[in-house]
Amino acid sequence: MPFVEDPAHLSIARLKSDLLAHNVALPPAASKKEVYVELHLKNIDQKNAAEFSSDDEEETREAARESSGFEHSRDKDPEVTQMPDPSDLTDEYLREALLKHGVKAGPIVASTRTLYENKLRKLLLHSNGDDELYSDSEEEQEKRDDIESACSVLEEQKPEEAKKIKGENDKADLHFHRRDYSYQQCFLLSSRLRAHPSRNEKPSSKSLSKNVTKSSERSKSKSSHILAGVSKASSTGQHSGLRSGTFSITQMVQEMESRGSLSDCTVKELNSSRVGEHCSRSYRFAMNDLDKSRSTDQSLYHTPKDVHPPRGMKLPQESGKPILKDLFPDTKPTTTGIYVTPRRPIKGAAQRPVQYSYSYPDTLVSPVTLERREVERRLVSIHIQILFFFFVACILFYIYVNVQDSTVLALLDSFSHCFDKEGWAFLQPGTEGTQAVCKQD
Amino acid sequence: MSTTSQKHRDFVGEPMGDKPVIALSGIGETLGKKLEEQGFDKAFVVLGQFLLLKKDTEMFTDWLKDATGANSRQAGSCAQCLKEWCDAFL
Numbered sequence: 001m002p003f004v005e006d007p008a009h010l011s012i013a014r015l016k017s018d019l020l021a022h023n024v025a026l027p028p029a030a031s032k033k034e035v036y037v038e039l040h041l042k043n044i045d046q047k048n049a050a051e052f053s054s055d056d057e058e059e060t061r062e063a064a065r066e067s068s069g070f071e072h073s074r075d076k077d078p079e080v081t082q083m084p085d086p087s088d089l090t091d092e093y094l095r096e097a098l099l100k101h102g103v104k105a106g107p108i109v110a111s112t113r114t115l116y117e118n119k120l121r122k123l124l125l126h127s128n129g130d131d132e133l134y135s136d137s138e139e140e141q142e143k144r145d146d147i148e149s150a151c152s153v154l155e156e157q158k159p160e161e162a163k164k165i166k167g168e169n170d171k172a173d174l175h176f177h178r179r180d181y182s183y184q185q186c187f188l189l190s191s192r193l194r195a196h197p198s199r200n201e202k203p204s205s206k207s208l209s210k211n212v213t214k215s216s217e218r219s220k221s222k223s224s225h226i227l228a229g230v231s232k233a234s235s236t237g238q239h240s241g242l243r244s245g246t247f248s249i250t251q252m253v254q255e256m257e258s259r260g261s262l263s264d265c266t267v268k269e270l271n272s273s274r275v276g277e278h279c280s281r282s283y284r285f286a287m288n289d290l291d292k293s294r295s296t297d298q299s300l301y302h303t304p305k306d307v308h309p310p311r312g313m314k315l316p317q318e319s320g321k322p323i324l325k326d327l328f329p330d331t332k333p334t335t336t337g338i339y340v341t342p343r344r345p346i347k348g349a350a351q352r353p354v355q356y357s358y359s360y361p362d363t364l365v366s367p368v369t370l371e372r373r374e375v376e377r378r379l380v381s382i383h384i385q386i387l388f389f390f391f392v393a394c395i396l397f398y399i400y401v402n403v404q405d406s407t408v409l410a411l412l413d414s415f416s417h418c419f420d421k422e423g424w425a426f427l428q429p430g431t432e433g434t435q436a437v438c439k440q441d
Numbered sequence: 442m443s444t445t446s447q448k449h450r451d452f453v454g455e456p457m458g459d460k461p462v463i464a465l466s467g468i469g470e471t472l473g474k475k476l477e478e479q480g481f482d483k484a485f486v487v488l489g490q491f492l493l494l495k496k497d498t499e500m501f502t503d504w505l506k507d508a509t510g511a512n513s514r515q516a517g518s519c520a521q522c523l524k525e526w527c528d529a530f531l
Contacts, residue, residue, distance in 0.1 A: 013503075014506070106493060112500075114507070118503075346455045346456060350456075
């Protein structure tokens with residue numbers, strides 16, 4: 001588990017979050033990793049050993065006061081006493097705690113546990129940090145509470161409480177600009193509200209229900225549901241939480257594209273994760289075109305087949321588009337959102353290995369060269385064969401000569417004798433010399 | 442599509458089957474080795490982790506950075522790759 005690993009192995013973001021969680025003042029933003037590691041080692045490892053002594057806390061608090069950065073550590077104490085360290089919570093408690101902060105957690109297993117713990121720590125920090133920063137004005141506090149409640153409420157899709165948010169959009173923007181971390185769904189909500197400043201005066205109860213009369217209100221509710229769904233899907237993110245916002249916005253945009261309502265430039269801009277004003281623009285388009293769009297769940301579970309044609313995916317999926325177009329205005333699609341279209345067999349899948357048209361031999365050799373090599377191999381053996389042939393021929397010649405002079409037995413004897421010595425005698429010139437040698441024996 | 446690499450396109454274009462973890466976009470030799478050490482020896486195991494995190498690219502990038510020391514670009518690329526694969530085949 002990375003939690004117990006040597007701090008040098010952790011990423012800087014991880015070190016930062018650990019330091020924050022343990023109430024340690026962060027070094028200046030441009031510090032190198034070693035600084036973080038040192039602090040981590042100093043503070044957290046001490047704490048792990050000493051079990052959260054108060055002395056350490058005072059030191060860190062003083063250090064925090066000196067530093068120019070974060071003030072949240074001052075108020076960390078009450079928060080910590082209220083809620084135990086996330087790593088001590090059981091899976092169930094962890095999930096509940098995350099749900100309180102508006103995060104719907106997936107399965108909490110070994111590999112995902114640390115992630116959710118860190119997430120909870122960040123949420124705890126920032127809920128404290130918010131108390132710090134925004135406790136001055138009652139109004140802002142109220143607003144924050146409302147937004148918090150709205151955030152959690154939107155998750156549950158209760159219309160009444162969400163009404164409050166509508167009246168308080170302008171100041172909310174400030175908050176979310178300053179905040180990098182959680183409440184991402186609220187940020188999206190505020191951006192939506194930004195797009196429709198004029199519409200804030202209509203807090204009708206129907207506006208957030210699914211069956212609405214006015215298209216603008218309906219579309220607004222749809223977008224809020226969609227945003228809630230977005231937040232559900234993305235969960236409270238981190239620094240560039242806009243990315244996950246874009247993720248769903250891209251989905252929406254792609255839907256728009258299938259109806260040809262959005263221009264290409266808007267899509268590109270969204271794809272490059274610039275939410276800002278482009279979002280509001282897309283939302284305006286969305287308002288018009290999402291009249292008949294579904295509830296949150298659908299946008300969540302909709303398999304974006306129409307995402308692919310712009311990306312140049314396979315043809316069968318494009319053929320699914322007209323079906324989608326027909327389906328969209330009329331009825332709800334399948335509950336699972338799965339559209340079945342035929343698919344051509346895929347190369348490279350299991351048991352369908354890609355076969356190349358031909359395989360190269362190890363050495364690039366022409367057939368002629370191969371033949372020549374064969375011949376050459378045989379040539380050597382041919383030479384030997386020829387020599388041997390002549391050798392045998394000479395032997396036979398001598399035998400023939402011998403048969404003329406003597407009897408068969410004598411011939412055989414001489415032959416056997418001569419055969420031994422003939423190897424030497426062969427070298428000497430003349431056949432008579434050989435006969436003489438044989439006869440001597 | 443404008444910023445996807447060839448590796449990305451190769452992965453997203455077909456079912457991953459038994460492809461190794463290195464086939465994922467953003468995962469090279471070093472990161473692949475680190476993943477294999479942790480037991481993620483095939484691409485489908487990493488997909489499992491992605492699905493466990495409810496297909497949330499943010500959380501997945503965090504996890505990948507923690508687990509392997511990947512940088513933002515690599516982790517983001519991998520997450521995007523898996524997300525598109527899921528969109529196409531899941």
